[in-house]
Amino acid sequence: MSRIKATFDKLAARGRKALIPFITAGDPDPGLALPLMRALVAGGADVIELGVPFSDPMADGPTIQRASERALKQGMSLRQVLSIVREFRAGDADTPVVLMGYANPVEAMGAGVFAAEAKQAGVDGVLVVDYPPEECVVFAAIIKAAGIDPIFLLAPTSTDERCGQVAEIGSGYIYYVSLKGVTGAGHLDLDEVARRIPAIRKKVGMPVGVGFGIRDAESARRIAAVADAVVIGSRIIEEIEKSPREQAAANVMAFMRGIRSALDEVAVSKEAP
């Protein structure tokens, strides 16, 4: 069983929601990558989404763009991201790691080589933002064969037919993008999310995480009431950005704990009669 499925099964058994933080690997510098990942786990992360920086992050807002630029300035590459995962995995056998990035670095390495090396490093899932399902059939099969979950985005505008395509070639979980726009955007239509999630979950037969626009305990709690997982990215990167280097991990952990307890309240209130 994949580490991702095991994690979601365990959470479901306990009536809890997954907390999935996103950070860009190598931001603000490669030396801080491991301390930050461990801080995320200590703060209550169930899955870590690790961003692979790319020179042209077309689907990201200014916060994640800046994180990518800082990481690339430090010479971060897909191979180095895999080394970071390998090191993380040496000390943490349980927390799933999902790589999230753009197609070109993966294509430059070659899909087959990437799949083998990612699996060997301990990567559990891969989300290539600019591989919609119709362009991803071959790649999804390659990484699946290596034992890695192909994770896909779905959006408010995704048709039933597209949800079906994703159900066919994806696995692990679905990342539901809760609003039109880029990462880090401001507003979040909670009613729309609440309306769409049950149908999507039923259609894809996988846990559904919601991201884009979740910034605090309140929005996390409200999303957790309808979704299986809450994804938080830009807000954590802002936390890293405004912290002095030596405080970044501690501040990220404190922020995560706030969100974690909000999510666990949702679980507790559901358990109550």
Place this chain on the structure above:
Amino acid sequence: MQMYDLPDARGHFGPYGGTFVAETLIEALDELKRAYAAAKADPAFRAEFEFELKHYVGRPSPVYHAKRWSGLLGGAQIYLKREDLNHTGAHKVNNCIGQAMLARRMGKPRVIAETGAGQHGVAAATVAARYGMECVVYMGSEDVRRQAANVYRMKLLGASVVPVESGSKTLKDALNEAMRDWVTNVGNTFYIIGTVAGPHPYPMMVRDFQSVIGAECRTQMPELAGRQPDYVIACVGGGSNAMGIFYDYIPDESVKLVGVEAAGHGLASGHHAASLIAGRPGVLHGNRTYLLQDENGQIVETHSISAGLDYPGVGPEHAWLKDSRRADYVAVTDDEALAAFHDLCRHEGIIPALESAHALAYAAKLAPTLPKDRLLLVSLSGRGDKDMHTVAEKSGIQF
């Protein structure tokens, strides 16, 4: 004549092209595909497009025999397709009219565009003014600084120009930012991409709108020269003027097609923009194509004296024409392009755009190697008024 019907229904030219975008953009592209298919099949749309090209742009643009320059070169005869005589001074306006008409048909009151040197931005702003649409142009902050006159021109035409501070602060970053705007404001906004790149249906749609260039040549060359040319030569950055003039010639295999990329300071220097010649296939800006990238798949900064060729990718149809060997791609340096620029000024009384000067430079190399009865048709894609500063600076002159 060979049958040619690319792209396929999903926008692929062989392994190239496609729809490599985040899920959030898929519905917008589907809406565009549907609207474009309906417009293409509508004779009224076609008629209005032709009317606009004739009465607003001034088409057909002439083909001109550069007799004196050809004589001096001592070989093949060079004919110029005069896109420089279009309203706004380049071929870009053909595509902007088509896309703005489509935007109006789709009920989108706001158009956005990316621009490098500002030529496409000016064309988009022009057409937006003509149709009474709001227009926002994204331009790398580095380019805003270098192209102050065009920034002012866009503002005169009523557009707002947004400087882009991310990445290398140039054309590719402006394109990223325009995509981000589009995905956020897709309800009321139409994105006018300026070249034959981007996700499907853009490479096909922009090619279709620009194909008027080659279609006119097929009528004009027999009238003027008695037959079709032996070579069709055009510069390639993103590749829209080249696709425009190539397209109607693709099935006619007796006509050689040559795309000319920017070799900048020389291919060996690493400072160039020759994606097809020196790049590798990859995925950027919504399509798979040849890209200038490092060994880790990061897109690298490019250089060309001509801002319009200064782009690390290229339209996917060119990638296909290269691999299938239907077209040849060559590169000429900044210095060679400048020499051709000056030659055309002096010998024909035509000031070409530096982009077009790349195509002219290759024609000037090729012509002397061929007999005098061979015909070269060169796309003179734009006029050079915008390049006065660059050329003067190279000659050590300050205004």
